[in-house]
Amino acid sequence: MTVTQAPQVLPAPVSPRRNFWRGVARVLRRKPSRMAGVAIVGLFAFLGVAGPLLYPNPLPRDDNALYAAPSWAHPFGTDFEGTDVLALVVTGTRYVLLAGLATAVITVALGTTIGLLAGFHRGRWDTVLMRLTDLQLTIPGLPLLLVLSTVWKFTSPIEMGVVLGVLGWGGIARAVRSQTLSLRERGFIEAARGLGLPTRHIIGRELLPSMAPYIAMNMLIAVTGAIYAQVGLFFLGVLPFDANNWGVMLNLAVFGGGALTSAAALPYLLAPLLAILLLTLGIVLVVDAMDEIFNPRLREE
Amino acid sequence: MITGTGITKTYKQRGHILGGRDVQALRGVDFDVKKGGAVTFIGESGCGKTTLGRIVAGLETCDSGEIVIDGTPMSGLRHRQRQAHFRRIQLIHQDPYSALNPTRTIYQTLHAPLALRARQTGRSKAWAEERARELLTLVGIDPGYVLPRYPHQLSGGMRQRVVIARALTVDPEMLVADESVSMIDVSLRLGILALLKDLRERLGVSVLFITHDIATARYIGEDGELYVIYRGQVVERGPTETVISAPVHPYTQALLSAIPVLRGVERPGAERVEPTEALDERHVDTGCLFARRCPFRTDECEAERPSLGNGGGTPQEHACFHPRPRSVIPVEACA
């Protein structure tokens, strides 16, 4: 052979998986904002898992301190029953997060699968799946939810998530399809087909990873979207009040406590709002890192 | 190994402002690549050489015509069987940057087809690993260095070698190299060409080389055949050395004349041919396709289209009514 080029340094053999997580850590450390985002998301995840265990169930009431002002004992004051607002926010995290996650998983799973299949197979598959997508996109989400809520009480966050998910996968499906259409013309996909690799491999191992940053980003954004949607529904009061829920809190603060007109219930209103904002902020800060995490080039540099 | 007869391909141009004219990419092309042989298609961009290469590699189908691989006509076969036949012919893409999946390491890229073969043939996993290393060594790169790396960490030349190694995982009998060195640094090109030449000599792999650079065709196989393609038609075809040193079709002569002369080392050929420019050629439907640009055209050329043959007793086949060899290529100055 004429040309042999081999720098002498051999990299230490590291399993690809461990390598990946190291890369992720490196990417996150690159900007302090990302670490902050991870910390925020981590905090809420912890609250979602352990929050209800931190407080007795049901939460204690203090009849002498209705709408109490913030103090050391009650950093965000108390509600109309004298329950600590912070405790309500903390115990309410689980429902919100679970519903958000369920929505995101369903949106992304449905959207990605349908988009990939439509884009990769084209032809008749494409036509059928895309008409289905268009159909989904034309369903008016909010009115349908209002109607649904009259017959269905959404006591479980998963149910909530499923409904929101089924109503929200269309956008991702379209986006993934167009990505797939452009990727399938690339040399490496053509080569994989030429080598006789099975479709399963081509879609799962070649196409999907190239779209990972895109999908991950959509997933995180879907979480925030789902949080807004469900909090909104509870706030409107179309769903029952039986859960410790940020949306329910907002509703009670505004319509029960008159938070918009009197200062007493203001902390009660602000606490869940702050929680929503903080969680969204955390997610947005993490989204910023997705491109670098899933693109080996950006990850390694 | 593979022969084609009367291959045609037309692309429909939909929704174009100037009206949807169909583009005839190939107008009845015959070709024949022998086992272990070297064939080169040359021509300008848009002449149909890439389309033909893709048809040969089974990545596209032709509108009419027949392709026969080792005596088996492809037209009667079902999709799956046809794919199996075409697997023995692997395409090396022009662009080594998009030909490798950026999210997968070289190890993953090579391992997938090898693991599949190991499963199909009942070989062990260790065989696949071993084979990946063997192939990389064969294409001239150090497996220890490239295996754990991602494509972006390799130079263009190395990537192209990896692409060749990947094609070799299925033990192909033929490689179709479509402008495989045009995106690689000048000083590294010859290394890739040498590799293709070497694979041909050592493994007996046939090579179909598609290029606009005639000199590289010469390097790949002096004993090979050269096809000169103009607007979807083969206009000259014969042994590489013959076509280069004594071209008879004016288009071939024009192409060869256009090759820059390395002044100081070479001087220009005596009878360089300068064609008139191709400004708008779409409307020629009768006569020789090259007639409007040809400095030697006669009325006959505009009335009737010449077909490929040995008219005038030339050693190579050509599609010209007035074949005459001209010395157009540069000659060495320091003789």
Added chain:
Amino acid sequence: MTESFAPGVRVRDLTVVYKTPAGELPALAGVGLTLAPGTITGIVGESGSGKSTLALSLLNAVQPPGRIKEGSVEIDGLGDVVKLDGEDLRQVRGRKVGYVFQAAQNSLNPLKTVGKQLLDLGRSHDVADLQALVRDARELLGRMGLDGARVLDSHQHELSGGMRQRVGIMLALVLNAHLVVLDEPTTALDMITQATILRIVRDVHHERGLTTLIITHDMGVAAEVTDSLAVMYGGRVVEHGPTTEVLGAPQHPYTQGLIRAIPRLSGDIDEARALPGRPPTLGTMPREGCVFRERCPLRMDVCDTVDPAPVTRGERTVACHAVGHQVSPPRRKEYA
């Protein structure tokens, strides 16, 4: 046409650095190059050799993260371009120095006709007589074998690659620039079109009395049209001299290797040899010593530590420690 005035250009100790996470790395390291008035000079180099950066430096147009760290670019009648800025610099670009971008593919606005872009160019340079400008443009296009009126009425997508390239040349020359820089003028063009463009470049150069610089990776392109040839490697000019001499008797081992690595139509094809190794990138460029030593067949101890300075003998300049010691440049053997 106005009186002919072909400027000379002197680049001295030009260092251009690019900011990277690993610090500022030199894309050009102390480059010196002289373009004699009225000549066509070619700069040949591979990717990462710094040839495009050098071309941009002539216009003082190096974009961040790059910057000209030191050195000067003296153009006759303009002074040191590196010191110019703002309005002065803008006037120089276009009026005095014409720049033809790579195959002119991306330098035309797809939404405007060529004529509109010509007028924009005229207005931005305060041309008083726009009609004369259009007349000149038509004449130039006609000179290059095109129907001027039709081309000026066309959009970019209606023109072929070769036509666009000619439009690029027209736009670079129409304001009477006498120094023209062509960056990869024939990349992405077909062989026959390439030959036509090169012929046009040569003819126009002589007719208008220009100083022309051609940047290319293709030795053949440079060989075909240039009077003098500079070979760049790793941010340095390693060899410079009259084209026929540099090609016929290359002195720097890189030039020799590069010429040998080109498959040709004449001679014994089996003598073509690949150059081992690969060209350096910004990140892999050695900090000290000769940048070519890793691939060099004539490597000596001194090459590891000392960057060879360019040495000029007569018309030729070479930067190599081994050149004095060398017996004779390897030539291709005769071919019957």
